[in-house]
Amino acid sequence: MRVAVIHEWLVDYSGSERTLEQILLAYPQADLFALVDFLPKEQTHFLHGRTAQTSFIQSLPFARKSFRNYLALFPLAVEQFDLSKYDLVISNSHSVAKGVIVGPGQFHVCYCSSPIRYAWDMRHEYLREAGITRGLRYWLAQFILHRLRIWDAATAHSVDKYIANSKFVASRIRKFYGRDAVVIHPPVDIELFTARAEKEDFYLVASRQVPYKKIHLIVEAFRSMPHRQLVVIGDGPEASNIAKLAEGYPNIRLLGYQSSVVLKDYMQRAKAFVFAAKEDFGIILLEAQACGTPVIAYAEGGALETVIPEGSGQTGMFFDEQSSESIIKAIQEFEAGPAISSAACRANAEAYTPQNFRAQLRGVIETGFEEYRAAASTRR
Numbered sequence: 348m349r350v351a352v353i354h355e356w357l358v359d360y361s362g363s364e365r366t367l368e369q370i371l372l373a374y375p376q377a378d379l380f381a382l383v384d385f386l387p388k389e390q391t392h393f394l395h396g397r398t399a400q401t402s403f404i405q406s407l408p409f410a411r412k413s414f415r416n417y418l419a420l421f422p423l424a425v426e427q428f429d430l431s432k433y434d435l436v437i438s439n440s441h442s443v444a445k446g447v448i449v450g451p452g453q454f455h456v457c458y459c460s461s462p463i464r465y466a467w468d469m470r471h472e473y474l475r476e477a478g479i480t481r482g483l484r485y486w487l488a489q490f491i492l493h494r495l496r497i498w499d500a501a502t503a504h505s506v507d508k509y510i511a512n513s514k515f516v517a518s519r520i521r522k523f524y525g526r527d528a529v530v531i532h533p534p535v536d537i538e539l540f541t542a543r544a545e546k547e548d549f550y551l552v553a554s555r556q557v558p559y560k561k562i563h564l565i566v567e568a569f570r571s572m573p574h575r576q577l578v579v580i581g582d583g584p585e586a587s588n589i590a591k592l593a594e595g596y597p598n599i600r601l602l603g604y605q606s607s608v609v610l611k612d613y614m615q616r617a618k619a620f621v622f623a624a625k626e627d628f629g630i631i632l633l634e635a636q637a638c639g640t641p642v643i644a645y646a647e648g649g650a651l652e653t654v655i656p657e658g659s660g661q662t663g664m665f666f667d668e669q670s671s672e673s674i675i676k677a678i679q680e681f682e683a684g685p686a687i688s689s690a691a692c693r694a695n696a697e698a699y700t701p702q703n704f705r706a707q708l709r710g711v712i713e714t715g716f717e718e719y720r721a722a723a724s725t726r727r
Contacts, residue, residue: 348716350377351433353425353444356414357384357399362533362630363460366512366704367439368393369534370458373705374437380428382421382443383414402427419491422446422498435716438506446502454719456712457506458531461516461627462523466495469559476558500524508715510708513628513649529711532652534704535633535696539607542639542693543615549576550678551617551640553610553631554624556583561623561645566592566599567671568678573598575678577621578613580605614638619681622650623669629653636662637696639689643677645669655695662692 352374354367371377371394381399402424404410404417417424421443428447430436436453438444441460449455465473470492474480479488503524511517511528520528550569554560562579566589569577575598579589582604593599605613614620620635621643628649632642636653642663644650654663664684666677 348376348435349433350374350435350437351428351430352377352379353428353436353438353440353447354379354381354399355440355442355444357381357386357394358414359386360390360393362628363439363441364393365536365630366458366460366533369701369704370437370439370708371395371397372701373709374435377437378433380430380447382424383410385411385414400428418495422495422502435712437712443499445506446498447505449505452723454508454716455506456508456510456715458510458512458708459516459520459528460512460533462519463495463499466492466499467519467523472559507719508711510711513652515648515652516627519627531704531707531711532699533628533630534701535630535637535699537637537697537700540611540614540634540637540696542637542689544639544689545616546618546640546689547616549578549617550619550621550643551578551580551613551635552621552623553580553613554622556581556585556589558585559624560585561669562589563592564623564669564671565621565674568674569599570596571671571675572678576600578602578617580610580613611638614640619643619663619678621674621678623674624648625669626650632663633696633699636692639692641681641687641692643674643681653695653699655691660691660695661687662695663687 352370379397379399382402383405384399384401404414404424425443425446426448430449436449436455438457440457442463445457474488479485509520509526509528511520511530512533514530517528517530520526552562552565556562577599579601590601593601614635615638617640619641622632623645625647626649632650632653635642642654644654644665646665646667655661656664664681666673
């Protein structure tokens with residue numbers, strides 16, 4: 348079976364690339380396509396010797412640092428890939444990868460991390476975060492996103508099978524594309540994130556510091572709890588604002604970007620991991636649980652599928668509002684409640700191994716492929 352895998356962009360090794368790694372392991376014969384490939388050499392290990400075929404955006408001016416500025420050209424770029432020789436096309440998509448052109452007789456499966464957030468329901472939030480709220484830039488951005496939304500909806504039906512990374516994303520696929528999706532949760536590197544039962548007296552937040560992660564709310568909450576310790580790991584556009592909020596509060600430590608080794612160490616030792624974002628899935632919540640660490644999370648999105656809030660297998664608890672007051676209340680309830688077992692946290696995370704992911708993925712794809720071929724033969 349000739350297989351092509353389509354990925355949006357290769358610039359670092361993060362959540363989407365961890366999923367891509369497992370797709371490539373499940374289909375080692377696959378050829379890889381991406382809009383751009385600017386991976387540092389030290390991060391190419393997960394491609395297992397492959398070189399991605401890239402689009403014309405790779406060669407455009409300033410693309411290495413600012414390829415996202417060419418958003419209006421992404422649909423055209425992904426449509427330029429010639430996939431006519433492949434039997435199976437797998438798009439690993441959170442933007443435009445699912446829009447590749449395939450013909451009759453080719454089976455297209457989309458592993459969807461999300462329909463394009465900044466084109467659909469989160470476009471106003473993204474524009475506010477980018478500081479594009481009025482004037483010519485605002486109306487130009489709205490026009491580009493409008494055209495992107497039309498294209499995204501039009502190409503939704505070229506996919507034969509959708510696989511969503513969470514029930515939350517499956518509901519968004521149904522809403523925006525009118526299609527049903529099978530749910531296969533992303534893989535977690537269980538071997539890397541090992542459990543530790545002994546905990547220390549601090550809470551942890553680790554994330555890229557961008558506005559929708561709501562890290563400022565967690566920092567504000569701990570400003571009001573000077574007797575409780577908070578460690579913040581990560582950097583990003585919001586880092587300077589977070590630093591200003593934490594200034595003068597010795598109970599809040601900002602460590603900036605840290606390696607996976609350091610992150611794991613803090614995850615293993617933390618009393619609990621605090622998470623205030625509304626994520627499509629939120630793989631870091633399972634990484635924390637794999638370290639035997641409970642999670643205190645906002646009760647929306649993928650967190651509802653990965654954190655167990657009650658019972659003998661409890662792995663964490665939720666707060667209902669994205670506010671510092673709600674976070675403070677949740678932490679107080681966490682400390683007043685029964686202790687959460689590190690073993691329960693670990694056991695919950697172990698259901699999300701890479702081996703399980705690959706087995707589920709191959710099962711869904713190959714069953715769908717056979718059904719597609721059988722249906723095609725009856726139409727001849």
